[in-house]
Amino acid sequence: MERRETSVATILDGKEIAGLIREEAKSDLDVLDQHGIKLKLTVVLVGDDPASATYVRSKERVAGEVGLDSEIIRLQSDTTQAELLGIVDRLNQDDSVDGILVQLPLPKHIDEDAVLDKISPEKDVDGFHPISVGRNVSGMKGAVWPCTPAGIMKMLRLKGIETEGRHAVVVGRSNIVGKPMAMLLLEANATVSMCHSRTKDLAAITKQADILVVAVGRANMITSEHVKQGAVVIDVGMNRVDGKLTGDVDFASVEPVASAITPVPGGVGRLTVATLMLNTLKLGATRRKQYELIQR
Template identity: 50%
Template sequence: MIIIDGKEFSKKILEEISNEQKEIVERKNLRPAGLAVIIVGENPASQVYVRNKTRACEKVGFYSETIKLEENISENDLIKKIEELNENDKIDGILVQLPLPKRIDELKVINSIKPEKDVDGFSNVNVGKMVIGDESGFLSCTPYGIMQLLEGYDIDVNGKDVVVVGRSNIVGKPMAMMLIQKGATVQVCNSRTKDLSKKLKKADIIVVAVGVPRMIKATDVKEGVVVIDVGINRVDGKLCGDVDYEDVAQKASYITPVPGGVGPMTIASLIKNTFISYQRKIY
C-alpha cells in the first residue's frame, strides 16, 4: 500500500511556482501575480481556509488581498466589490470563500467574476469549458488537485472503473467530468445510493466527498483499489475522512490520508490557476 502524500506533492508545485515567480519579478522586472480572497461574515472554518490561502500566496511571492465583509452585506454591494477587483490590474485571480449567507445567490456572485479571473473554476463559463475539454478555462481546484496527484503517482485512469461518491458542484460533478475526459468509466453515487457497497466493490478507483465520517469500510472495496478521500470531518476533536483509513488501507494499493492528502492540493491548484492567469496577462 502506498500513501498518496498530497502535502509533499503540493510543496513541489508551490516551489516550482515560487522559483518561476521570483525569476519573473527579479529578472524581468514585472509585478508579481495577485490573488484577492473575499470572505463574508465570521465563519470559523472559512477563516481557516482563507488564512491558508494567504500563507500560500506569501510562500510563492504573490501579492494578495483578503477582503473581509460584514455578514449583512447586500448581494449588490458584494458584486460591486467583485467588479472593482475585475478591473484591478494587480489582481489576476478572485476567490469568494463559500458558503455565503443563504439570502445571497452564490451562482450570481460567482458569475460576476470575470472568467479569466475565476481561479476557483466555478463560473458557468469555466464549468462549460471543462465539460467540453476546452483547456483555456480554469478547473475546479479540488478535483484538479486530485487529477494532478493521480498523474504524479502514475495512476492511469484510462479504461478504469471509477466510482465518485458525492455529487456537489465543487467536487463530485467536476471530478466525474475530469475523469471522463481522461477515458475513465465513471459512476456518480451519493450517501443515499442503493447498494452502494456493491457498486464500490467493482471500482478500480474510488473518490469520496460526502462529509460522512469513516463511511467507507474495507468490506466495501476490492483488493488493490485506489482510494481518494476528500472528506474532512471532526470526530472527538480529531480530523478524519469519509473513509475508515486504518481499515481500508489494508486492501488499498494507493490511499490518501486525512489530513495531508487532498487538502493541500486544493490550495496548490488555486495558486497554480492564479499563476496561469497571471502568465496569460504578462506574456
C-alpha cells in the first residue's frame, strides 16, 4: 500500500464563508437602498416536505439578515400544475419581484421542467432555466450560476485557493452541481476532468486532482485512496447514515491527506442560501439597470 504522509488540513468552514458572503450581499443591498431601490425574492413552496420547509425558512431568515425583502408563497400539496404555472406567470409580470425560486422537489403530479421553464430567465435565481444555462455556458451576461457551485467558487476565491492551471476533478454530473461546477472551474482556468457512476478506475483519475469536488450522493464513497497528497477536497454530499448527516467523502481518512477540506455538516451546505442572496442581488440590480452600483 502506498505510504502517505500525515498533514493537517485546513478545514474550510462553511459558516465563516457564508458569513462573508452575507456581509457582501448586505453591503450591496445597503448601497441600492440608499438609491431608493429595494429588491425582493419570492419563494414558492408546494406541499409539506419537512426538508423543503426547513430550507425555505432558512432562506427567509437569511434574506431578513441581509436586508432583502422576501415573500413565501405556501401552497397545498394538491395544487395543480396549471395553478402553479399561473402563480409563476403572475410573479414574472410583477415588477416588484426580482427573484423567483420554486422549491424542489415538487409533488409527483407536477412536471418540474415545465415549472422551471416558466420562470423568467431575468428572475431565475436558481440558474436552472435553459436560457440561463445557455447564457452561462456561452459566456453571455444576464444569468446567474446555480447557488451551490457558485458558492463553492466564492469559497475558493475567499480562501485564496488558486484554480488557474490546476487539475480539477468533479465527481458527479447533475445539472444542479456537477455540470455547472465543471464549467465554472473551466472558466477559472482550471483543467477539468469529470467523473460519474460509470467511470472506470475512479481512483486513478481522482488521485490526479489538485482540487476534487464530489457530488454523487453516496455516503463515504471517496476515501484516502482516491485523494492525492495535498489536494483540496470539496464535499457536496448530504447523506443520512444511522440518523447522522454525512458527506460523500470519508472525512476521517481523507482529512490527513488533504491540504484543505470541507466538513459535512458545516461546509458547502451553508454556502447555498447565502449565494442565493447574491444571485437575487445580481439579477435585481441588472433588471433595474443599476448593476454598476454594486459591480465588484
